[in-house]
Amino acid sequence: MGTKAVNTGEQMDRQSRILEAALDLLSRHGISGVSMRAVAREAGVALGLVNYYYDDKTSLIRAALRRVDEHDLLLVAPDPSSGPEEQLRQALRRVAAADLLTTRYLSLRLHLWALAQADEGYAQINAEAFDRYLDGLAALVSNAQPGLSWEACRERAADIVVIQNGMWLTALLGVDEASIQRSIARTEQIAFAPLQE
Amino acid sequence: MGTKAVNTGEQMDRQSRILEAALDLLSRHGISGVSMRAVAREAGVALGLVNYYYDDKTSLIRAALRRVDEHDLLLVAPDPSSGPEEQLRQALRRVAAADLLTTRYLSLRLHLWALAQADEGYAQINAEAFDRYLDGLAALVSNAQPGLSWEACRERAADIVVIQNGMWLTALLGVDEASIQRSIARTEQIAFAPLQE
DNA sequence: GCTGACATTGAACGAGTGTTCAATACTTTT
DNA sequence: AAAAGTATTGAACACTCGTTCAATGTCAGC
Incomplete structure (x- = not known):
């Protein structure tokens, strides 16, 4: 052995x-x-x-897809070393970290999305990863704001993901750093909004 | 003739x-x-x-890119038939219109973005179209809120585009209609916010 | 040293690619 | 009616592609 x-x-x-x-x-x-x-x-x-x-070119691409999806999931993984609110805040800020906003990573994500759109097999893997990411984010929100129903947490997570995806995509087109920062602030605003809106 | x-x-x-x-x-x-x-x-x-x-496969793809870019630009084209505020509001709501949120259109946009990312030639066309879209949107904002400086309008336009791109992308992954509607409300909120924030 | 299992190589095959081009059909001009 | 110009066809070329496979290298266990 x-x-x-x-x-x-x-x-x-x-x-x-x-x-x-x-x-x-x-x-x-x-x-x-x-x-x-x-x-x-x-x-x-x-x-x-x-x-x-x-075996296949297909399975090579599948492996690549899974590799990136795993990496994405780490962004919303629970981190016992800090309190629930700080965990959520850090997760929201991580998406604009220097190593994520590189062309390499963003471009990779974009091409994988395009692949998932063109091929049913890839689409399933991608959809599953997207759902798990949403779940992870909703869980962080739920921990930070215990008063919210799970449904409300999923709702906020969905709204946040819209903005995050927009940031990733628009960063590729060369929007300025300041706009990214304002968008992050907007995600925090959604996450930490008082109970019923 | x-x-x-x-x-x-x-x-x-x-x-x-x-x-x-x-x-x-x-x-x-x-x-x-x-x-x-x-x-x-x-x-x-x-x-x-x-x-x-x-002549080329390249020029065929270029034509496709330009075709979609032109279509996008129409979304923020000035429309003399209604007042400035209504124009802006309609432009913001158009991005979630039924014919835009079809898989066909979104998928097309995604693949063209991916192409632009992989090829320098396509990237230029795309970047230029993006800039013109941003300009068009900023102009609508400026008309609706004459008190804002041009720079402030561009700023708001950039923030709005982040959310719009996020909506387009996330719609492909199957986020629910309600989240799209909330995101649109968010873009209106940015556009119509009182002067200094 | 020999054996067997795994790792690694590059040549070979058939299918599909973008591009070129001579040949044909169709219209307009003379 | 003839000539000229444009539109349209499909065969042919030189490549690249994914996949297969026999041959070779590497190395642990006997």
Whole structure:
């Protein structure tokens, strides 16, 4: 098992380098830029190895989609190290953190959304991740404002997500930083609004 | 010239059927679904004719991009038939009109954004259209609220666009109609806010 | 050292791609 | 009626694509 661990480690190294290469190409050149050969070149491996670890091109893309979705879910993951209100506030501000507002990440998200729109299989994965994100955000709201019904929390989460998606998308088009900050303030306003509006 | 008009009409018929086919394929299957042969099949013409009217595949896509951009610009075009405040309000509500929130249109916009992100040439066209949209919206705000400085109008327009883009994108993921309506109310709130905030 | 299991390679295949172009149909001009 | 101009066709070209596969490399266990 110890040897297998090393083995697995090596495997993981190559396999994740392939996945990373696919993510990189997707964010830079869109789906048309992601050919099995380009991925192999970018990862520094032979063409055959890509098909060794990922049966299909489809399953490679699926892996990429899941990888990004997981990353997104972390944004609304509970964080026991701070109080409920602070947790919510931090989650809302995280979406404008420096590492998220990079072209690489935003572009990746955009291309994955476009893929999900064109293909039913990808769409399901995406819709599920979207729902879990909404749930996570609603849970944070619920913790911070215990007086709200769960339905009201989902409602606020939905409104917040609209603005967050808008921020991500518009950031790609080069809207100024100040507008992003005002939008974040708007999400906080929704989240922390007094009980019945 | 009369004859040429007929001629041009026929030309337009075939040429615009080709463009329409390209738009349709793009919105349904993404850029991978738009091959010259698929466009020809969808438009009911021979393969060669697509290259006759559009030199490149690139110029066909460019035409599609411009077509959608023009359509978007109409949303914030001045409408002399009603007062300035009503004009602004109608423009803000138009983005949630039935014909805009269709999957076809939203999906098309998404794929074109993705294309613009992957290709420098498309990006320029898109950025320019975005800027003109922002300008148009700011002008509507300025007319409705003459007391605001132009800079303040641009600021409000930027904030509104963030939410509008979020609505378009999130509508694709299936957020409920109620959330869309609340988001529209939010854009009106920004637009019609009293002078200094 | 040998064996067997896994990792890795690159050549090969058939299908699909964008583009070109000679040939044909249709209209208008002379 | 002939000529000229434009519209339209589909075959052909040179590529690239995803996938398969036999061959080779690597290395732990016997």
